[in-house]
Amino acid sequence: METKISVSLSDFRTETRAWLEANCPESMRQPVKDPFDLFWGGRNAKFNSEDQRLWFERMLEKKWVVPYWEAKYGGGGLTSDENNILTQEMTRLGCRKPLYSFGISMLGPALLNFASEDQKLHYLPQIVEGKIWWCQGYSEPNAGSDLASLQTKAIDKGDHYEITGSKVWTSYADKSDWIFCLVRTDFNATKHNGISFILIDMTSKGVSTRPIKLISGKSPFCETFFDGVKVPKENLIGNLNEGWTIAKYLLTHERQMIGGIGETDVKKEVHTTALEKLSLNSSGAISDGVLRNQISDFEMDEEIFDLTIQRVTDEAKTGNNSGALSSFFKFYGTELNIARHELLMSIGGSEALFWGENEKKDGDLARKFCRSKGNSIEGGTSEIQLNIISKLILGLPTK
Amino acid sequence: METKISVSLSDFRTETRAWLEANCPESMRQPVKDPFDLFWGGRNAKFNSEDQRLWFERMLEKKWVVPYWEAKYGGGGLTSDENNILTQEMTRLGCRKPLYSFGISMLGPALLNFASEDQKLHYLPQIVEGKIWWCQGYSEPNAGSDLASLQTKAIDKGDHYEITGSKVWTSYADKSDWIFCLVRTDFNATKHNGISFILIDMTSKGVSTRPIKLISGKSPFCETFFDGVKVPKENLIGNLNEGWTIAKYLLTHERQMIGGIGETDVKKEVHTTALEKLSLNSSGAISDGVLRNQISDFEMDEEIFDLTIQRVTDEAKTGNNSGALSSFFKFYGTELNIARHELLMSIGGSEALFWGENEKKDGDLARKFCRSKGNSIEGGTSEIQLNIISKLILGLPTK
Amino acid sequence: MALIITEEQKMLKDSATELLSAKAPISQMRELRDSKYTPFDKELWEEMVAMGWTALTVPERYNGLDFGFVGLGQILEETGRNLSKSPLISSILLGASALRLSDNEALKVKLFPGIMEGTSQLTLAIQEGKHHQTSIFNTQAILKGDKYVINGSKTMVIDGTTANLFIVACLVDENYSLFIVDAKSSGITVSKKILMDSGSYADIIFKNVEVSAENQLNIKFDGRLFLDQLMTISYSGISAELLGICKQAFDITIQYLKERQQFGVIIGTYQALQHRAVILFSEIELCKSIVLKALQAIDENDTSALKYAHLAKAKLCKTAKLVTNEAIQLHGGIGVTDDADIGFYLKRARVAQQLFGDYNYHLDQLAKIKGY
């Protein structure tokens, strides 16, 4: 079969590859060992290495920190095809992202869709330049799966809102400069209709955070408390009491990320690890027959799941798409990741159980295993995804 | 460990064994090939062989057709221990039951618990003597899992009831003499409170039946229609409008039977079939490693399930029992039987797919496989059992 | 290339949906079964020929349409949906593909016309034991003069009672080879076997069956490679049919969940059933992807085509088992009656699962391909 590639795209790929090879420092092409080794930007931005600084500044100058946003917002203005090529080439070379930011992946899309032009021009370029470290304030202790029952309240005080309540699962809240938040602005409306989306400076008086420790050890998650925090009214994004629309839009985004869509990591195949670690029988097969079958079944699903991402992405290009499919990807992708870690533990046997006393250095496998258990909970539990698919795709009735 | 066996029980076992060996004809000790080969009694009772007649008459004379009922009802008056010994010895020798009868397994227990003394003295001895072939009329086309919503109505006409409606899943209705039936006697009461339990002569005017064909081929099941059937009032068992109590009692009984409790067949181990039919590798293991693991996992559950029947039975003797456990046995036992047939099909490969054109002779394996799919539906679906366990054992709330 | 079907492939699929729902719905299959297990409806077969389905994968130089296996897969998916019975699998998926792969030019010129016209019906005789495998055959072909003499026995030959030509997989010395054998040749005994899907299969014994050396399908083409490529097509094609089975059994079941009432509510409102339905939906989503990929891989001569074919058959076997079992269970009592159609999906699925290797077989092959 022939594939037609436009000449200009082909040129773009050649140029991109050459530029990346020339400009991406060798150390920025290595897999990330420690999440704290990433560059997150922010008011107190600190580069962990000279290479990291160089890479960020070069990409910023090239306008490739967020290559697909419009130029007026600080983006590179690339077309979707060009952006795909850039992503492919970065993946091929193993280039890290120059900036890790919930501003790019979550707040940005919300602003682009729901903010006023003034707000976009104000916030988006700051995101691109890495000036603000953003975190997300959605869930509350009693509003997890039932997010819309959130109780953090924003009371209208004329020129500002006064915000009181608490959020959980705010990643890096203790390091962030600003938080984008869902708050209740109307207590009389039905629960989905009284919610607004607002931006809050974390240095405001009355904001405090407390880290959450997970079963895997320390985590970037925090609880965040608001005790009568004053927030200017212009920080409201979109219409008052219509924040749920923005939330739904962002949750779909988040599900796709957690489900593995757009992930660029190349995962090591499980059977490769198995071949390194396990004994083989005389015909070269893994001696543990049960494990061999489990691995084979897992890799079957993993490979086909990746093909499914491809198929649905291709279908979306022709206009056939259902937003609820993101729930399917989130559900299935996280189940696969959990299964992967179970297998790695099985393969590793007693060795994989090592935990150690130094959280930063020891027990990588066991801690990642524990961490994976959260995948089917964060970003909407698997059960919530199943409910969504049942209703929106299968059209099964609710009582 | 020492076990104390009372001398008289030990004697009873010796005598029983001797009697069975002397009186059970050789052909009545062979496994049943064709269900139509069993003796079901009834007005038109026909013995399929001289041995079958002999065996029934000898057991009848010995009072062992229903050994555990009181003598005044035609039973043998055996104690529970004695009855267990008789069952064990019959199982050991492979003796068939002398009479197959829903009268013994289902109606009898209901009569014993809920009927008047007159009714007991009238019906029970007839059951023992195999004079009446009974069938069961519970489910209706729109009252399956939701049995209590049954609509077959019995209208009070002074000296009799007039019954109109239809029943499904009435086994052997086309061969039966009488049916025990749940009917609605009060349309104003809540659905569980307007049901009565009544006995109907199948030769009454207005009764008709139609056989139900299953995916496995012909079946003993029928649809049974009642078109203004006159039924004397004395045929009511228990109190008017309290039939649901009897139904619940009988359903528990039925579940235990379907779940395999009290089953005396000795099932051939799946791995034995596998060893006969499958190729082995050089170390004597089944070459198909996936199948080997599936068999091993299945036999693990099967063996432990049998132990669980033993444990719960033993616990019941000490007074610790929950009726809802019959739901667990029904659910788990039928799932195991379904899994067993899936494995046998896997082992048999293309050979097991043989169906043939002669229902009586061909395709035994494939037809039994198809039939097994009904196990998790008949006698209350698995889903209903799970609901019951959730509510009655786990105490989980309902909305 | 994009993992979607093209406009042309979509049109072909739509025309298949239309023809089969009109001329070969599941009621036809039921009638055929109730007419002493008639293998297929001849009129339908003529319609299929008229639609060009028999020429779909035949190269243009032999006057075929050369439309590709993605196209044939779309049709097989629809026959799976309708459980339509025809010689499409035996004569086209297997027969025409074997001929297409052959390097025996004379045989191709001779046989393609009859296959396309539907007047000649081929089938493949490969399986010998209870389970499919392609590594050991006991059937041998020995060269004597200008003829081969075939001895051995085959089983699970699809439409083996109606085909006029058998493609027989044999050992010639140590090598694999495929021969076209006339069904009427002396020394052939065909025993009809009706399987669970009401389909007609055959056990065939070959006793000193003579076949001209001109009937050897692979002349210079290595028999092992030939078989691998033919099996790649077979696995993928049967997987396409299984996909149709899964989709339709699922659709019927979802429809039932939306209609059936118990306890005063539609049973589709029960969350436990909803979640199980979504699991089925999810697995079928994966199935769609791998079936299309496997079919595309054949058309593109992808070097990983065999791996994708194994993946397809493994995943589809596993999913078909799950979906058909759940479909019956979610139907409740009506699901196990012969009156309901859903049981036919269970029965056809189990046969299609065994055809050319079950889940276990393909999972094992996948591990072997990856070297563990």
Next chain:
Amino acid sequence: MALIITEEQKMLKDSATELLSAKAPISQMRELRDSKYTPFDKELWEEMVAMGWTALTVPERYNGLDFGFVGLGQILEETGRNLSKSPLISSILLGASALRLSDNEALKVKLFPGIMEGTSQLTLAIQEGKHHQTSIFNTQAILKGDKYVINGSKTMVIDGTTANLFIVACLVDENYSLFIVDAKSSGITVSKKILMDSGSYADIIFKNVEVSAENQLNIKFDGRLFLDQLMTISYSGISAELLGICKQAFDITIQYLKERQQFGVIIGTYQALQHRAVILFSEIELCKSIVLKALQAIDENDTSALKYAHLAKAKLCKTAKLVTNEAIQLHGGIGVTDDADIGFYLKRARVAQQLFGDYNYHLDQLAKIKGY
């Protein structure tokens, strides 16, 4: 014999419930972990000694209680429920059992008193690779004069950093043999490993370690049989602990389902969650039966005891994986925080699953025992 526990066994179990809930609840385990992974609480150990638990399986002729393994199993089940940390597994389930099985009378007389008093702490050094197996050891003991010289290395030695005596499984020529080795012997290197359950394990290297021939546990008793019997006890005992883990993780989860509200209702009203809870309940019902049967089989010298032990460990490993995973998932967000106790059950279960062979290992052994 009846598959129920006796009144005496029930009383023992109740006393264990009482002691552990009072003195070794899960909060103690958390404190030990937060105190630099302290292996166990010495005071608790003394209480256990006072309760007679260390003498439970010691024969009467050595002044033990000879109460049997069903009894020890009840206690281990309760330690599983509470995740209590103590040397019960290492020194009693493994150590005292090895000594009980030994035919070295002098050694028994010498060591039982210290074990029962809790002053001497034994453990078993058997595993060498990442996975448990009992068929190949590289650790060798070579007789030189009246001493054996041991060379090799062991891993996953439970409480290996606190035990004063190691029972080391070795090869002597071609035969298996077990030796009591003083932890302070020259040539021994112990490396502490904290595993996922916050427990303290050791990798131990034996380099020319000399041990008196009098320390050989099996004199005439065949080493293979000795190991099989010791493993029968080990598998069954760990299974009893896993049963307690499953039961408690389940109970905590059911409680949570009855309390937690979302969408204005108690989440335990959701049918999908109810059905999943019932699956867990059902599997735990099976677990109860096989654990008791396996323990009874030891006490009764049942010739099938090893089979029941494999069945127990296989089933319990599978169920513990299912139950702990579902327990976390059904808890939602709180389930993955360190604040909640439920995560500890996951972590201990995974370690106990690996100890003395995982599900895969025991399933394979079962097939082997049955000859397929």
